[in-house]
Structures are given as C-alpha cells and as structure tokens.
Amino acid sequence: MMRPGSQMNLEEYSRYDALRLAGLVKRGEVSAKELARTMLSGVEKVNSRINAVVETYSDRVEALDDNVEPKGPFAGVPFLMKDLGATEAGKRQERGCRLFKGWVAEKDSYLTIRFKQAGLTLLGRTTTPELGLALTTESVLTGQTCNPWNPEMLAGGSSGGAAACVATGILPVAHASDGGGSIRLPASACGLVGLKPSRGRVTQGSDFGERLAGMAQEFIISRTVRDTAVMLDAVSHPAPGDPFVIIQPERPYAQEVNAPAGRLRIAWTTRSWQPGTVVHPEVARCIERVAAECSAMGHEVSEGSPTFDYEEYLRAQCVAWAFGADVGLDSVAVAMGREINDDTLEPVTLSYYRFARHLAVRDMIMAEEVFNRLRRNFGGFFQRYNVLLTPTLAQPPEPLGEYSTTRPDLDFVSFFRLSDETGMYTPLPNVTGQPAISLPLGQSDSGLPIGAHFIARFGDEATLIRIAAAFEEAMPWADRIPLIHVSR
Numbered sequence: 001m002m003r004p005g006s007q008m009n010l011e012e013y014s015r016y017d018a019l020r021l022a023g024l025v026k027r028g029e030v031s032a033k034e035l036a037r038t039m040l041s042g043v044e045k046v047n048s049r050i051n052a053v054v055e056t057y058s059d060r061v062e063a064l065d066d067n068v069e070p071k072g073p074f075a076g077v078p079f080l081m082k083d084l085g086a087t088e089a090g091k092r093q094e095r096g097c098r099l100f101k102g103w104v105a106e107k108d109s110y111l112t113i114r115f116k117q118a119g120l121t122l123l124g125r126t127t128t129p130e131l132g133l134a135l136t137t138e139s140v141l142t143g144q145t146c147n148p149w150n151p152e153m154l155a156g157g158s159s160g161g162a163a164a165c166v167a168t169g170i171l172p173v174a175h176a177s178d179g180g181g182s183i184r185l186p187a188s189a190c191g192l193v194g195l196k197p198s199r200g201r202v203t204q205g206s207d208f209g210e211r212l213a214g215m216a217q218e219f220i221i222s223r224t225v226r227d228t229a230v231m232l233d234a235v236s237h238p239a240p241g242d243p244f245v246i247i248q249p250e251r252p253y254a255q256e257v258n259a260p261a262g263r264l265r266i267a268w269t270t271r272s273w274q275p276g277t278v279v280h281p282e283v284a285r286c287i288e289r290v291a292a293e294c295s296a297m298g299h300e301v302s303e304g305s306p307t308f309d310y311e312e313y314l315r316a317q318c319v320a321w322a323f324g325a326d327v328g329l330d331s332v333a334v335a336m337g338r339e340i341n342d343d344t345l346e347p348v349t350l351s352y353y354r355f356a357r358h359l360a361v362r363d364m365i366m367a368e369e370v371f372n373r374l375r376r377n378f379g380g381f382f383q384r385y386n387v388l389l390t391p392t393l394a395q396p397p398e399p400l401g402e403y404s405t406t407r408p409d410l411d412f413v414s415f416f417r418l419s420d421e422t423g424m425y426t427p428l429p430n431v432t433g434q435p436a437i438s439l440p441l442g443q444s445d446s447g448l449p450i451g452a453h454f455i456a457r458f459g460d461e462a463t464l465i466r467i468a469a470a471f472e473e474a475m476p477w478a479d480r481i482p483l484i485h486v487s488r
Helices: 010-015 019-025 032-050 058-063 110-117 160-167 184-190 225-235 279-295 311-320 325-336 347-359 359-383 411-423 425-431 461-474
Strands: 053-056 077-081 121-126 152-154 173-178 193-196 217-222 265-266 300-303 387-391 436-443 449-456
Touching: 010 032, 010 436, 019 032, 019 225, 032 053, 032 058, 032 077, 032 121, 053 160, 058 121, 058 193, 110 225, 121 160, 160 173, 160 184, 160 217, 173 193, 184 193, 184 225, 184 436, 184 449, 193 225, 217 225, 225 461, 265 279, 265 359, 279 300, 279 436, 279 449, 279 461, 311 325, 311 347, 311 411, 311 425, 311 461, 325 347, 347 411, 359 425, 359 436, 387 461, 411 461, 449 461
Parallel strands: 077 121, 077 173, 265 300, 265 387
Antiparallel strands: 053 121, 173 217, 193 217, 193 436, 387 449, 436 449
C-alpha cells in the first residue's frame, strides 16, 4: 500500500492495471497529478526507443488539482488518444499525414466525452500510420513506431502507437480504433488484449453516423481483461441521434469477467483465407494449443472455417475503404491551404486517393452486395458455432518497412493484397459487424508475441470477455515484459 503523498516509481506504476491505479486514487494513496507525472517520466524514459507518442500535454499535468477527487471507474488514470478517430476540442489531430499537419479539432467527440466521464486524464497523442491505412505504424510525418519486444519489428497498425505505449508500461490502457484489424493486429504484435466491439456498440457520434461503410469501431488496447470489460461498460452508451441502437447487454460486462462461459461450440482454423498464402508454423502451433485448451475447458471444439471468394472480397474492401475519400481529402487540402501530391501524401496513400477519384456509385453498390453476401455467409456459419478461433497475424511480427504506405512500388490494391498475406483474418469481422478479440496466448521461438483471435456472434461481446478471462487464468501473460519497458 502506498502512503498518501508518496512518490510512485515507474516499476510500481507499471505493475498496476488501470482499475488498480484508479483504486489508489480513490483511496487517497496517490493523486491524479502524481500518476500523470509518472506517465510523463515513462514517456521520457522509453519513447525515444519506440517512437509511439506524438506529443504530451505537460501543462495539463501541472493544472491538475490534488484537492479534487476524480470520479468514474478510471479515476485519475493517465490516457493517450490515438492521432486518428475521436477528437478533443482544441487539440491537434494530424492522422499521421502531412496534409493534416497542424489540424486542430473544434470539439470533443462523444467517445472523448465518455472517456473523460470515466475519470481518465487525457494527456497526449499516440502515433498512427498515414490515415490508418497500414498494419504497421510508420509514416513520413512521425517516423517508425517500433515493437517493444524487438525494435526492428513492426508494432502493428494502425493503433501501433497505442499498443507500444501499453506494452512498455507507459500506460495501462490507450485509445485505439479498428477498421480492418487496427486494434487487434497491434495487440497481437505487442502482446496485449485487443477487443473490437460489434458494429454500433461504441457510437461514432456526433460527427458521423458510421465510418468506412460501418466497418470502423473505436475502443481501447489494454493489458487485462477486466480493464477491457469495465471500459466497455463505460463507453458503450448510445448517443442521441444514432442511426440505430444495438441490442444492449443483459448485465454489465464487468460481471462477465469471472462468469462461467458454459459449453460453447468453437470452430478453429489455421487455413489462410487468402489463396496461395500460408500461416507461419509457429503461429499455427499456437492456435492448435489454444484449441486444445478450449477442449480442456469443456467446450465442443472442431476444425472449421467459413469460405468465400477472396478476389471478390478484396475488390469490395478496397472500394468501401476508398469511396468518398477523395472528397474528404480535397476539402482538407482547401482548408489547410495545401495541394494533394507526393509532398502531402505517401505513395500508397496517393494511389488510394486516385483510386477513390475513379469510383462511381455503382462500385459502392457492388461492394455492398458483396458485403451482404459475406454477412449472410458468416451468419450461417455462426448459427452452427458460438465462436471462431483463428490467428490474429498469420506471421509473428515482421521487420519494419514491409507493409508501409511509404513504399513507392505498390499501388493501393496491391498494398491491401500484400497486407492480407499476414492480416487476412481481422477485416472480415469489420465487414460482418461481429465482435472479435486478440489475446496474447503465444510467443515465437525468438520471443515475439503471437495473438489468438476469437470471433463471436454479432452483439455477443459477453462471450468473448468470459473466454478471455478464462484464458487469462489458464494461459496467463501478465508476467511477460518486453525488452523495452519503463521498469527496466
């Protein structure tokens, strides 16, 4: 137990998850200001080696009032926002892109409001690849974000900055978003818990009804299942004017953490969904071990997977990501007084912009028809199974540079095709709207994290949290500390 007014060091700080830190604040054993100062010292200690933090708000730290008791389940816990997605009034959001450099948000997003109401202290921004397009966090604007387990390897994208901060102990939780795996991929690469909620679970309000044809969801990356569950309770509240309201849970997600999962029907696969590619043997062995553990837990486990036309899917995915993007980028260029060219956009992003300019309404109608078939296909599969287990990344974390939008030799479509060689499993739940979670249940022979990816039925985050909590006990990961960490 800490004494009131005592100095918390980084080793102590990094041992706690967000709820335990909040408990210290609520009991008066440490102040929100002390936690904020400790977080900043962590940034100072390791960020030069991982390049995950764009900026911090040190002036906000000194303005914290120790006499005011923070409210909410995460009272006084430091927090960083991803440089893409939910905005904070008066703060920059540059989206890893030179075109947006210096852009300042006019108001708080509804999710930002929910984070503040949960008691979090917002203290800066984390890195993202340009416009969130890549499964690695690298950009001309902010440089390469490195994996804390091996700084020569990618940290995942597009929430790689968030994941690197949580993995190194700078933070217990961080804001993240996911349009095709951008929460789960970096969670896998950095050895963390990454839940993508169901479509509509976390509102996109108030500036948007939905993003990326409904594929994009925002939430967090964390180290513990209970932080994930309690945060989902805190932020998954419908906003006035939402176009639809998803079915609400029967009870708080926090109550699912220690609840029995029952006997589930679980399918698993290590078959690649992209023809001509294979899953790395170490990743496949990890998923096989996890499937065996599912069976040992009493679940009904069998090998199985949905099937679909990959080429049809790829074309629809590219159209859905790009449709209308040219209009948005044109308006930003006008507002910022800049031109769209290779001085403001990276090579793959410039190809993405040009691809968008040639799309017509009929292309988006085609994409929606393909997505509808995929949803019906997956819906039928999940009538037979409660959960599907796959790899998160088909390969252990790979070297920086391979999947970067700075590559001049790739156009937009070939870039997405390349990315699918290792990230194929995560975009489909974005298309179908289903919840999915990556858990750090394996390590490669070289010590790099390997994530296991669980997909549940639409709206059934509760089952994922029960499974995740069971694996947190059966195959614990809390004691794994990366090479680069604030406690070292």
